[in-house]
Amino acid sequence: MGQFLQFTINGLMSGAIYALIAVGLVSVFKATRVVNFAHGYLIMFGAYFYFTFAVLVPQMPFAPEWLQSWRPEWMLAMRADLPMFSPMAAVLDWMANLPRILLGLAGALVCNALLGLLIERALMRPLMGQSVFAMIMLTVGLISILSGAAQLIWTSDAEFVPALAPNTPIRFEMFGANIFLFGADLANMAIALLIFLGIVAMVRYTKSGVAIRATAEDQSTAYSMGISVPTVFSRAWVLASTTGAIAGAILATRNGISPALGLFGFSVLAIVLMGGLDSYLGVFIAAMAVGVLEALTQWKLGGEWAGIVPYVAVLIVILIRPHGLLGSKEIERI
Amino acid sequence: MITGNLKTSYRADEQVLNNRWKRGFVLAAIAGLAAIPLFGNNYIVLIACQMGIMLIAVTGVNVVIGYTGLMSLGHAAFVAIGAYATVIFHNAAGGVIPESLLTLVAIPFAVVVSALAGIIVGLPSLRVKGLYLAVATLSANFIVIFLIEEQLFAPWTGGMNGINTPTANLLGWELSTRRELFWLIAVLAVLALLAAQNLFRTRVGRAFIAIRDRDYSAEILGISLYRYKLMSFAISAAYCGLAGALFAYFYARILPEQFDLHLSLMLVAAIIVGGMGRTMGAVYGVIIIVMVPEVIKVVFGALAGGGAELAMIRAPIQEIAFGALIVGFLLFEPFGINQIIDRALRALNRWPFARG
Numbered sequence: 001m002g003q004f005l006q007f008t009i010n011g012l013m014s015g016a017i018y019a020l021i022a023v024g025l026v027s028v029f030k031a032t033r034v035v036n037f038a039h040g041y042l043i044m045f046g047a048y049f050y051f052t053f054a055v056l057v058p059q060m061p062f063a064p065e066w067l068q069s070w071r072p073e074w075m076l077a078m079r080a081d082l083p084m085f086s087p088m089a090a091v092l093d094w095m096a097n098l099p100r101i102l103l104g105l106a107g108a109l110v111c112n113a114l115l116g117l118l119i120e121r122a123l124m125r126p127l128m129g130q131s132v133f134a135m136i137m138l139t140v141g142l143i144s145i146l147s148g149a150a151q152l153i154w155t156s157d158a159e160f161v162p163a164l165a166p167n168t169p170i171r172f173e174m175f176g177a178n179i180f181l182f183g184a185d186l187a188n189m190a191i192a193l194l195i196f197l198g199i200v201a202m203v204r205y206t207k208s209g210v211a212i213r214a215t216a217e218d219q220s221t222a223y224s225m226g227i228s229v230p231t232v233f234s235r236a237w238v239l240a241s242t243t244g245a246i247a248g249a250i251l252a253t254r255n256g257i258s259p260a261l262g263l264f265g266f267s268v269l270a271i272v273l274m275g276g277l278d279s280y281l282g283v284f285i286a287a288m289a290v291g292v293l294e295a296l297t298q299w300k301l302g303g304e305w306a307g308i309v310p311y312v313a314v315l316i317v318i319l320i321r322p323h324g325l326l327g328s329k330e331i332e333r334i
Numbered sequence: 335m336i337t338g339n340l341k342t343s344y345r346a347d348e349q350v351l352n353n354r355w356k357r358g359f360v361l362a363a364i365a366g367l368a369a370i371p372l373f374g375n376n377y378i379v380l381i382a383c384q385m386g387i388m389l390i391a392v393t394g395v396n397v398v399i400g401y402t403g404l405m406s407l408g409h410a411a412f413v414a415i416g417a418y419a420t421v422i423f424h425n426a427a428g429g430v431i432p433e434s435l436l437t438l439v440a441i442p443f444a445v446v447v448s449a450l451a452g453i454i455v456g457l458p459s460l461r462v463k464g465l466y467l468a469v470a471t472l473s474a475n476f477i478v479i480f481l482i483e484e485q486l487f488a489p490w491t492g493g494m495n496g497i498n499t500p501t502a503n504l505l506g507w508e509l510s511t512r513r514e515l516f517w518l519i520a521v522l523a524v525l526a527l528l529a530a531q532n533l534f535r536t537r538v539g540r541a542f543i544a545i546r547d548r549d550y551s552a553e554i555l556g557i558s559l560y561r562y563k564l565m566s567f568a569i570s571a572a573y574c575g576l577a578g579a580l581f582a583y584f585y586a587r588i589l590p591e592q593f594d595l596h597l598s599l600m601l602v603a604a605i606i607v608g609g610m611g612r613t614m615g616a617v618y619g620v621i622i623i624v625m626v627p628e629v630i631k632v633v634f635g636a637l638a639g640g641g642a643e644l645a646m647i648r649a650p651i652q653e654i655a656f657g658a659l660i661v662g663f664l665l666f667e668p669f670g671i672n673q674i675i676d677r678a679l680r681a682l683n684r685w686p687f688a689r690g
Contacts, residue, residue, distance in 0.1 A: 035465050126665055133405065134664050136465060137606060140407070140599060141660030148653030155646070266472065266595075273469050308480045311473035315458065318470055322461040 002177030007295040009179060013189045015291020017254075020192035021247045021268045022275070022283045023199050024240030029277050030203075030216040031236035033132055034124065037139040040265015041146035042112065042241050046248025047257050048154050049111040051161050054104025070099045087168040090183070094166035101162050108245040116241025120234045128230070147262055163253045164188060188250045195243060200280045208235055216278065267307075270314035276327020286325055289313070350532045364524060371516045379513050385624050386519035387580045390526045392604045392616040394573025397530065399602065400611035401539065402566040403546030404459050408471030409601050411455065411478035412448045412571040414593035416578020417499075418482060419444040421588065422490050424500040434506040441579045448575020449568040451478075456567025460560055463549070475598055482590045496589035499582045509583070519580050526573060531613045533569070542566050546611070603660045609672025618671040626659065627652045 021043060028036050036042070058068040075092055082089045119142065127135050165187030171180050203209035214222040215232045223229050251261060267290075275286030290310050298306040323329050341347040351357045370382050395409050423440045431439055458470040482491045491497060502509040502518060509515045533539040541562045544552035553559050582588055600623060608619025634648045663670060 123661060123665070130668075132464070134668060136405075136468070137602070138661055138664050140602065141657045141664065143599065144653045144657030145661065146657075148650040148657065151650035151653070152647055263595075266476070269469055270473055273466055277465075304480075304484070308477050311476045315470055315473050315477075318458055318462055318466055322466065 001175070002179075003299065004296075005174060005177050006179055007299045008292055009181065010185075011292035011295030012288060013181075013185050013291070014294065015288035016189040016192040016196075017247060017250055018268055018271055018287035018291055019196050019284050020243055020250075021265070022272045022287050023196050023280070024243045024247075025268065025272045026277065026280060026283055027199065027203070027212070027236045027243075028240045029272075031212050031232050032124065032135075033216075033219075034135040034139065035269070035272075035277065036240065037136065037269065038142035038146055038262075038265070039240065039244060040262040040268065041143055041150070042116065042244040043248040043251065043265060044150055044257075044259065044261040045115055045146065046108050046112045046241070046245030047252040047261055048150055048248075049108035049245065050104045050249035050252055051154070051257050052104075053107030054100045054161055057103065057107070058100045067099050067103065069096050071096055087166075087183075090168040091166040094163070097162040101164060104162070105164075105246070105249060108249055109242050112241040112245035112248075113238045116237040116244075117234055119241075120237035124233065124237070125230060128233075143262070147259055150259060161249075161252045161257065164191065164250065184253065188254070191246065192250065195246060196280075196284065199239065199243070203280070208232075212236060267310040270310040274310075274314045274317045274324055276324030278328055279324070279326040282324055282326030286313075286317075348535065350528060350535065360528075367520045367524070370520075371513045376512070379516055381624060381628065383512055383516050383519050383584055385620050386516070386523040387577050387584060388600075388604065388624060389523050389616060389620045390580065391574045391577035392601055392608070392620050393526050393530045393613075394570040394577070395601045396570075396605050396610070396613075396616050397533070397542070397573065398566050398570035400605055400615065401534065401546060402542040402563065403549075404456075404563065404566065405464060405468040406471040406567075406570075407468045407595075407598050407602060408455065408473070408475035408478075409570065409574050410593045410595070410597035411471075411475040412452060412574035413578040413581060413597060414478055414482060414590070415451045415571075416444040416448045416575030417582040417588050417593070418491055418497075418578075419447040419575070420579040420582040421497055421499050425490075433503055436500075437502045437504055437583075441576065444579040444582075445572045445575045448578065449572040451575075452567040452569075452571020453564050455571070456564045459563045459567060472595070472598070475595060479590050479594055482593075491590075494590065496587050498587050499585060502583040512584070515580075515584060519584070522576060522580065526576065527613060527617070530573075530616075534613075538562070538565060543611075600656075603656065605670075607659055607663050607670055609670030612670075612672045614675075615670055615672045618675070622659065622671065623656075626655055630655060 025039050123138055163184040165184045168183040170183055203212055211227045211232050214227055215229055219229055271286045271290050272283055275283035290313055294306045294309045297309050351360055391413055398404050398406050420440045423443050455474045459467050483494050541557045544557055545562055604619035604623040607622050609615030630652050634644055
């Protein structure tokens with residue numbers, strides 16, 4: 001029972017990150033009717049940008065001392081009195097990294113937003129009004145371009161990147177079982193969930209969110225009602241690439257940076273289809289379910305089986321409910 | 335100037351190659367292929383073999399994507415199944431069936447196994463289409479590769495480390511060199527192409543095209559979607575299984591990672607570059623997809639002269655070029671090279687009159 005709880009909680013934590021990645025895919029699909037097969041590679045770029053701004057830039061000769069490691073007097077004084085492995089020490093270690101974490105996040109957000117804009121403007125917009133097949137295949141071609149470009153730009157081996165939150169171990173008891181968590185994982189989950197909720201709220205309540213929903217409903221009607229559909233497109237892409245940047249930064253701190261990060265996007269694609277392409281709630285449920293199932297598979301069958309859980313799950317769900325758990329059924333005219 | 339495709343008998347109208355230009359082209363192509371192993375050097379034979387294997391697989395992908403309009407991103411799985419079925423069959427039936435007949439049985443076996451796998455993977459196509467199908471086939475690809483890599487089946491598949499492949503043997507003629515194997519590959523590739531061309535003048539092929547153009551209308555016309563969609567998957571998987579069997583004979587060792595997503599994307603890219611839903615599209619696409627990395631390799635070799643630094647950026651450049659091909663063709667020439675060649679031939683035909 002204790003193990004079961006532990007793995008379920010681990011699963012929920014990775015499920016939250018799946019949800020964060022999925023939100024980008026859903027937003028782009030809602031606005032443009034295109035599913036971005038290269039989303040995993042956008043995440044990879046986010047991770048590499050975070051690595052660049054949080055690790056490489058502070059090491060450069062022109063970077064000030066405090067960027068690399070911020071240690072004011074009061075912090076050193078506090079640090080000196082603390083025993084080893086105390087939670088406070090972990091928080092202080094994190095604070096020392098805070099400037100470069102913030103720089104890394106800001107850099108990743110800005111660069112990835114520009115990348116998303118570039119892709120939308122240069123590649124997707126010329127295909128506006130053409131068949132969806134062409135647009136989707138274009139994102140498939142983008143997979144190779146992005147993965148090759150990442151190998152060209154970042155040839156150095158990926159190093160350790162600073163975690164987004166203090167990495168204190170947390171132990172507590174729940175239903176008589178000992179649960180062991182890392183603070184950074186918990187914070188990542190909180191960040192992911194907050195952003196997810198924020199985007200859902202934005203799509204529901206703000207003006208630009210309404211524009212996205214209107215475009216999703218009917219592109220040409222939205223156009224004739226005075227909504228600038230191209231702007232909606234680029235907004236959706238920026239939204240996807242910025243959430244991808246944060247997800248990339250989180251994944252970089254969890255699993256390290258490697259070109260394999262791009263493959264992560266495919267499992268999220270499976271999750272998105274499982275939840276229903278245009279339903280935030282369905283995708284959220286699917287992400288959490290797959291996260292938990294993966295963790296439980298890892299526990300019972302071993303790590304390598306966990307990798308195919310999303311794919312098996314999506315096949316089963318699609319066969320029973322062709323439009324995913326909560327996706328809306330497409331109505332076709334002949 | 336050809337002014338029309340005039341026929342005097344039904345028989346002439348029903349032929350696969352329905353005018354003398356097509357017949358001449360096919361005969362010339364066969365003569366050209368025969369010249370490769372007789373006069374070409376080892377490098378040319380190697381590239382030609384690779385192209386032949388790819389061509390069979392791409393023709394299969396063309397059946398399902400180009401003609402039936404079902405999007406599949408998982409056809410590498412069928413190539414993998416064909417390759418592994420061949421190797422496993424050789425290992426299992428090695429003592430039972432005489433060596434000289436083994437290849438002749440193993441290839442049809444691989445084709446049938448792949449076709450059956452195609453029917454299973456095609457099952458989602460009855461419920462979903464378009465994007466959902468693309469992801470379902472993509473998932474199937476991941477799952478097949480995973481099963482091949484899985485420890486449980488390692489005694490048969492060799493697991494992650496791959497498995498050594500047998501040599502093809504046609505009635506005692508051992509195809510131990512690539513030059514000899516080229517004959518087998520070339521004959522099968524030409525037959526596969528002609529069979530594909532033939533398919534689309536039959537009831538089945540026309541049903542595929544009807545499904546591609548509008549599936550509901552096809553159903554109203556009395557075409558059973560259930561039957562023909564599965565048949566399309568089975569036929570294309572059979573082609574890919576044949577390619578897989580040749581793949582196994584061609585390489586000394588096969589590894590599961592040779593059949594991952596990258597191969598699936600390559601097959602789809604070839605069909606996009608060449609031209610979807612056209613028999614020759616597969617040919618042009620394969621030539622480009624195989625040649626572009628080679629050209630980059632040659633150019634880099636000439637530039638670097640073996641420099642390690644340039645060699646390191648070669649692989650990413652090849653990958654970028656591959657993606658750029660897909661993107662460029664989708665943006666600027668969505669019907670592929672076939673369209674360019676059609677335009678050129680039309681201009682030539684009408685010269686010196688109106689072009690275009």
